[in-house]
Amino acid sequence: MLAYLPILNDHNLPYPDTMHPIVVHFVIAMVLFAFICDVIGYFTRNYRLFEVSWWNMFFATISVFVAIIFGQFEAGLAEPYIAARSVLNIHTFIGWSLSGILAAITAWRYVIRARTPQKVSIYYLTAALLLTILVSVQVFFGDELVWVYGLHTVPVVEAMKEGLLQ
Structure with a gap:
């Protein structure tokens, strides 16, 4: 049975590099841009920016679930110490939590857009400001996992394989 599983690379992944950060950066950018568009649209009364905001929130909501799927998969392969x-x-x-909150705020945004x-x-x-703050907190913890703890970096993966980290 193990013969059918793909071989893991130096990053302990079955594909060249982590996918979670790539997808999650789209979510981060879309949520932040949607908030900026709403704020500018609110103060300038430029309602076209509300449409831009809506579509960013819509695609961010879809993308956050893709990011979670990759995140869960890659967290399992990371074998965190x-x-x-x-x-x-x-x-x-x-x-x-963020996926549910984002989906709820996007649904609220849809109702606002319709009415x-x-x-x-x-x-x-x-x-939306609270959502932006929560996204920023999430970015902090994600950065910490990569830049402090080195998950899926070659030196940490090698140290785990050699039993140097527990």
Whole structure:
């Protein structure tokens, strides 16, 4: 049975490099850009920016689930050592929570778009700001997993294989 599984590379992955960060950067950019478009549209009354915001939120919501699928798969292959596990658990919890929150805020954005396409409420902007802050916190933990704990980096993978990290 093991013969049918793909061989893992130097990053402990069956494909050339991690996919989760690639997909998740789209989510980050789309959420941040949607918020910026809504804020600028709110103050300038340029309702066309609300349409840009809506489509960014729509595709961010779809993309966050793709990012989670790759994130869960790659987290399982990372074989995180003890020091990295708590940060990975927090990152995973926030990621799943963020997917639900993003989907709910996008649904709210859809209702706003359907009812009053040329307006956005201050309550929605507050929720979008909180979403942006949560995304920023999630970015912090993701960066920590890569830049501090080195998950899926060649030196850490080699150290794990040699039993130097537990």
